[in-house]
Amino acid sequence: MKIVVIGGSGLIGSKLVSKLRQHGQEVIAASPDSGVNTITGEGLAEVLTDTQVVVDVANSPSFEDSAVMEFFETSGRHLLAAEAVAGVKHHVALSVVGTDRLQESGYFRAKQAQENLIKKSGISYSIVHSTQFFEFLRSIAAAGAVGEEIHISPAPFQPIASEDVAAAMAEVTMGKPINGIIEIAGPERISLAELVQRYLNKMGDTRKVVADRHARYYGAELNEHTLVPENGARIGSIDFETWFSNQKIVINH
Numbered sequence: 001m002k003i004v005v006i007g008g009s010g011l012i013g014s015k016l017v018s019k020l021r022q023h024g025q026e027v028i029a030a031s032p033d034s035g036v037n038t039i040t041g042e043g044l045a046e047v048l049t050d051t052q053v054v055v056d057v058a059n060s061p062s063f064e065d066s067a068v069m070e071f072f073e074t075s076g077r078h079l080l081a082a083e084a085v086a087g088v089k090h091h092v093a094l095s096v097v098g099t100d101r102l103q104e105s106g107y108f109r110a111k112q113a114q115e116n117l118i119k120k121s122g123i124s125y126s127i128v129h130s131t132q133f134f135e136f137l138r139s140i141a142a143a144g145a146v147g148e149e150i151h152i153s154p155a156p157f158q159p160i161a162s163e164d165v166a167a168a169m170a171e172v173t174m175g176k177p178i179n180g181i182i183e184i185a186g187p188e189r190i191s192l193a194e195l196v197q198r199y200l201n202k203m204g205d206t207r208k209v210v211a212d213r214h215a216r217y218y219g220a221e222l223n224e225h226t227l228v229p230e231n232g233a234r235i236g237s238i239d240f241e242t243w244f245s246n247q248k249i250v251i252n253h
Contacts, residue, residue: 001174002026003052004030005020006038006057011133012166013055013058031058039071044078044079044082045086054088055092056091065109072114073114076118090125090126090177091121091125095115097130097228100112101225102217106219125177126177130183131186133161135161135162141196144196150208151212152193153211153217153221154193154212154213156192157227161236161242165184183233184229186240192227193212
């Protein structure tokens with residue numbers, strides 16, 4: 001089976017490509033660096049020839065509202081149109097748990113637009129909704145910085161390791177289309193503010209996290225249900241302590 005991974009050189013894409021190859025699949029890691037550009041359409045027809053499955057794990061280089069919407073809509077239209085011509089049988093996309101509950105955020109409005117294009121394309125699909133990755137804790141902390149404090153929502157959070165995301169994506173990619181959404185999450189449910197504080201403590205960062213229910217997450221306020229999956233989600237095996245212990249991080253002491 002020939003599989004093309006759009007965004008195949010990124011955090012999730014590179015791990016996914018490796019896992020699929022370990023399962024004996026023929027996989028092409030597609031990105032602008034390899035001559036495949038979903039924004040311009042360059043290289044799509046060529047790379048999709050004889051392809052059965054396309055996995056889209058590409059992300060927008062900008063999170064500014066209009067730029068991120070343009071990225072996901074333009075990329076989605078070009079990719080799905082090329083897949084229809086090539087006769088692709090299964091489109092797999094990575095999205096986010098809570099996308100439909102985070103429409104106050106320009107980023108999540110764009111992700112919803114991407115999902116809508118997939119559902120209307122006529123191509124069989126599987127959409128994987130993942131909780132946030134541990135790898136984004138640094139940027140979440142940076143976004144909440146207010147002087148020497150970091151204001152973070154105390155909303156429940158169930159983050160996942162990128163390794164577990166890639167494993168789940170590989171399983172879905174090799175399976176049959178579900179024409180629906182699968183949720184994946186990490187094994188530990190915790191307050192977002194509490195986990196960011198734990199992360200900073202381990203990093204040797206002495207700043208204090210302030211649990212602020214009005215603190216924004218990618219432009220949206222959170223509630224008790226926004227970031228956590230429904231019952232029936234697939235749960236990864238890597239918790240925060242295990243993930244952190246495997247990171248090559250310079251500690252600030």
